[in-house]
Amino acid sequence: MEDLAAHSAPLIVARGLTKQFGELKAVDGVDLDIAPNECVGFLGPNGAGKTTLMRLVFSAIAKTAGELTVFGLTPMQQRKQINAHVGVVFQDNNLDEELNAAECLLVHALYCGLDHRTARRRIAALLDWLSLTAKADSRIRALSGGMVRRLMIARALLNSPKLLILDEPTTGLDPQVRHAIWAALRDLKRQGMTILLTTHYMDEAQQLSDRILIMDRGRIILSGPPNDLVEAHLERYVLQVSGLPAVPRLDGDIRHEHAGDADYFYANTEPPLQALHERLAAKYAILRHANLEDVFLKFTGRGLNE
Amino acid sequence: MTAAEPTVLADLRGDLRLRTNLFWSLYGVWYRHFRVYTKTLLANATPPLLEPLFFFTAVAIGLGNYVQPGGFEGLSYRTFVASGLVISSAMFTAIFETTFGTFVRLVFQKTYDAMLSTHLRVPEIFIGEMLFAATKGAVFSTVVLLVTMAFGARPTAWCVLVPVVGLLTSYLFAAIGLIVTSYVKMINNFSFFTTGVITPLFFFSGTFFPIKGHYVWLDVLSNALPLTHPIEISRALFEAHFTPATLAHVAVLFAYIAVCHTLALRRMTKRVLS
Numbered sequence: 001m002e003d004l005a006a007h008s009a010p011l012i013v014a015r016g017l018t019k020q021f022g023e024l025k026a027v028d029g030v031d032l033d034i035a036p037n038e039c040v041g042f043l044g045p046n047g048a049g050k051t052t053l054m055r056l057v058f059s060a061i062a063k064t065a066g067e068l069t070v071f072g073l074t075p076m077q078q079r080k081q082i083n084a085h086v087g088v089v090f091q092d093n094n095l096d097e098e099l100n101a102a103e104c105l106l107v108h109a110l111y112c113g114l115d116h117r118t119a120r121r122r123i124a125a126l127l128d129w130l131s132l133t134a135k136a137d138s139r140i141r142a143l144s145g146g147m148v149r150r151l152m153i154a155r156a157l158l159n160s161p162k163l164l165i166l167d168e169p170t171t172g173l174d175p176q177v178r179h180a181i182w183a184a185l186r187d188l189k190r191q192g193m194t195i196l197l198t199t200h201y202m203d204e205a206q207q208l209s210d211r212i213l214i215m216d217r218g219r220i221i222l223s224g225p226p227n228d229l230v231e232a233h234l235e236r237y238v239l240q241v242s243g244l245p246a247v248p249r250l251d252g253d254i255r256h257e258h259a260g261d262a263d264y265f266y267a268n269t270e271p272p273l274q275a276l277h278e279r280l281a282a283k284y285a286i287l288r289h290a291n292l293e294d295v296f297l298k299f300t301g302r303g304l305n306e
Numbered sequence: 307m308t309a310a311e312p313t314v315l316a317d318l319r320g321d322l323r324l325r326t327n328l329f330w331s332l333y334g335v336w337y338r339h340f341r342v343y344t345k346t347l348l349a350n351a352t353p354p355l356l357e358p359l360f361f362f363t364a365v366a367i368g369l370g371n372y373v374q375p376g377g378f379e380g381l382s383y384r385t386f387v388a389s390g391l392v393i394s395s396a397m398f399t400a401i402f403e404t405t406f407g408t409f410v411r412l413v414f415q416k417t418y419d420a421m422l423s424t425h426l427r428v429p430e431i432f433i434g435e436m437l438f439a440a441t442k443g444a445v446f447s448t449v450v451l452l453v454t455m456a457f458g459a460r461p462t463a464w465c466v467l468v469p470v471v472g473l474l475t476s477y478l479f480a481a482i483g484l485i486v487t488s489y490v491k492m493i494n495n496f497s498f499f500t501t502g503v504i505t506p507l508f509f510f511s512g513t514f515f516p517i518k519g520h521y522v523w524l525d526v527l528s529n530a531l532p533l534t535h536p537i538e539i540s541r542a543l544f545e546a547h548f549t550p551a552t553l554a555h556v557a558v559l560f561a562y563i564a565v566c567h568t569l570a571l572r573r574m575t576k577r578v579l580s
C-alpha cells in the first residue's frame with residue numbers, strides 16, 4: 001500500500017460528480033473538497049442522494065459523470081488502495097446474524113487483511129472501547145439496537161481507517177446511546193480521523209461537524225460551519241406559533257413564513273417578537289433562537305416533498 | 307461508555323500491516339462462509355446429506371433388486387448408483403449455495419456491501435464463495451462415498467480421487483449458480499431453474515442408468531450436459547478403467563469450468579456494482 005499519511009491535500013475532491021439511475025439523477029453535479037481531519041455532516045431529506053454520494057466514495061458504485069478522487073486516487077480503478085483505508089458504517093445493519101459479536105468482527109477483520117492474532121487484539125480493544133466486551137459471545141439477534149450500532153462502528157474501525165463514513169449512525173436510537181456514540185466519534189476526530197456523516201438530526205450534525213452540507217435532489221444546496229449557516233441565512237430569533245387563526249399585521253422588522261398549521265416569525269432582535277408574542281397570546285407559541293433546523297427547512301421546504 | 311483508554315486509541319491510530327494479497331482475500335471470504343455454515347452445521351448439512359442417501363436406499367437397494375443382475379458397465383447396481391450420487395450431491399450443495407444462498411446474501415442480508423466496503427475486489431469475493439462451495443462439494447462427495455460403501459457399494463482404490471471430482475463439480479455448479487443469480491430479481495424465480503434445469507440434469511446425466519446407446523438424440527443431449535462429464539469420470543474411478551473418452555470428459559469438465567467461472571465473475575461484477 002502506498003503511504004497515504006503524506007497527503008495533506010484534500011482527502012476527497014469532487015467536481016461535477018453525477019450518478020444517474022436510469023433517468024433519476026441521484027447525485028447531480030456535486031463539488032466537494034474534504035480536508036484531512038475534517039468532520040463533514042451531510043443533511044438532506046430522504047432520497048436527497050446522501051447514501052449514493054457515500055457509495056461513490058468507497059467504490060460501491062461507478063459514477064456516471066464528473067470527477068472524483070479519494071486520497072488522490074480514483075475510485076473503482078483504485079478501490080483496493082482506497083478502501084484499505086476506509087471504514088464504513090452502513091445505514092442498515094448488515095452483521096452476520098448467525099454469528100456472535102466477536103465472530104462478526106473477526107470475519108470482517110479477515111476481509112480487511114488482518115491476521116488472526118492482530119484481529120483478536122483489535123477486536124478486544126474495540127469491544128472494550130465501545131463497552132461491548134460483555135457481549136462478545138452474544139448472538140447479533142440478542143443485542144439491542146444501540147449495541148448493534150456500536151458493533152457496526154467497531155467493525156468499521158478494524159482496519160484503522162483514515163476516513164470513516166457513517167450513514168445515519170444514530171437513526172432510531174435512544175438519547176443515551178446517541179450521546180455515547182457522539183462521544184466515541186469525537187474521540188476519533190481528536191485522533192485525526194476524517195469523518196463523513198449523514199444524518200437527519202440537526203443536533204447530531206451541529207455537535208459533530210466542522211462543516212455541514214445540505215443536500216436536496218442530488219445537489220448540495222448549502223454549505224458552511226453549522227453556526228455560520230444559521231447566521232448567514234436566518235434572523236437570530238424566531239417565534240413559532242401553531243394554530244393561529246389569522247396572521248396579524250407585522251411591523252417592518254419581522255419576516256413571516258407559514259407551513260402546515262404553524263407560523264414562523266423571524267427577527268434579528270428579541271423585543272419585537274416578545275411584543276408580538278404577548279399580542280397573539282397564542283397557546284402554542286415559543287420564542288427561541290433560530291437554529292439549524294430552521295435553515296434546513298427554509299432551504300429544503302417545510303412541506304413534505306416525498 | 308467508559309472514557310476512552312489511551313492504549314485503545316493509540317492502537318486505532320497505529321499503522322497496521324494489511325494483507326491485501328489474493329490468497330488472504332480468498333481466505334477471508336471462504337472463512338466467513340465456513341464460520342456461518344458450521345455455526346449451525348447440523349441444521350445445514352443434514353437434509354442435503356440425507357437426500358442422496360434416500361435416493362440410494364430407494365433406488366439402488368430397493369429398485370436395484372429388479373435391475374438386471376449384472377448391474378451396468380461391469381459395476382453392481384449399487385456401485386453404479388453410488389458413483390453417480392457422489393457427484394450429484396456435490397452439484398446440489400454447490401447450486402443451492404450460489405442460488406438461494408447468494409441471493410439472500412445479496413438482497414436481504416447485504417453481506418456483499420460489507421465485503422465491498424473493504425479492499426476486497428468483486429472477483430475475489432465470488433471466487434472465495436465458489437471455493438467454499440467447492441469445499442462443501444468435496445466433503446459431501448466423501449461422506450456420500452463412505453456411507454454408500456457401508457451400504458454395499460464397492461469402490462476401487464482410485465476412488466480416493468472422488469473428492470477431487472466432487473470439488474471440481476461443485477466449483478462448476480457454483481459458477482453456474484452465480485450466473486443464474488445474476489439475472490434473478492425475485493427469489494421465487496429460482497424454482498424455474500431448479501425444476502426446469504437441475505432436476506432434468508440430475509436424471510439425464512447418467513446417475514441412475516446408463517444414458518448411452520439408447521437414442522442418438524439422448525446421447526447428444528447427455529454429452530452436452532455439464533453433469534455428465536464428472537459422473538463419467540467418477541464412474542471410470544469406480545471401474546478403475548480409463549479410456550481416451552475419460553480424458554475427453556476431463557477436458558470438457560475443465561473447459562466448462564473455465565467458461566462458467568469467467569462468465570460468473572463478469573455477471574456478478576455487473577450485478578453487485580449497480
Ligand SMILES: Nc1ncnc2c1ncn2[C@@H]1O[C@H](COP(=O)(O)OP(=O)(O)O)[C@@H](O)[C@H]1O
Nearest residue numbers: 021026044045046047048049050051052053580
Ligand atoms: N441502486 C439504485 N437504483 C435505483 N435508484 C436508486 C438506487 N439507489 C438509490 N436510488 C435512488 O436515488 C435517490 C437517492 O437515494 P439515496 O442516495 O439513498 O438518498 P438518501 O440517502 O439521501 O436518502 C433516491 O431517489 C433513490 O430511490
Ligand SMILES: [Mg+2]
Nearest residue numbers: 050051091167
Ligand atoms: Mg440514505
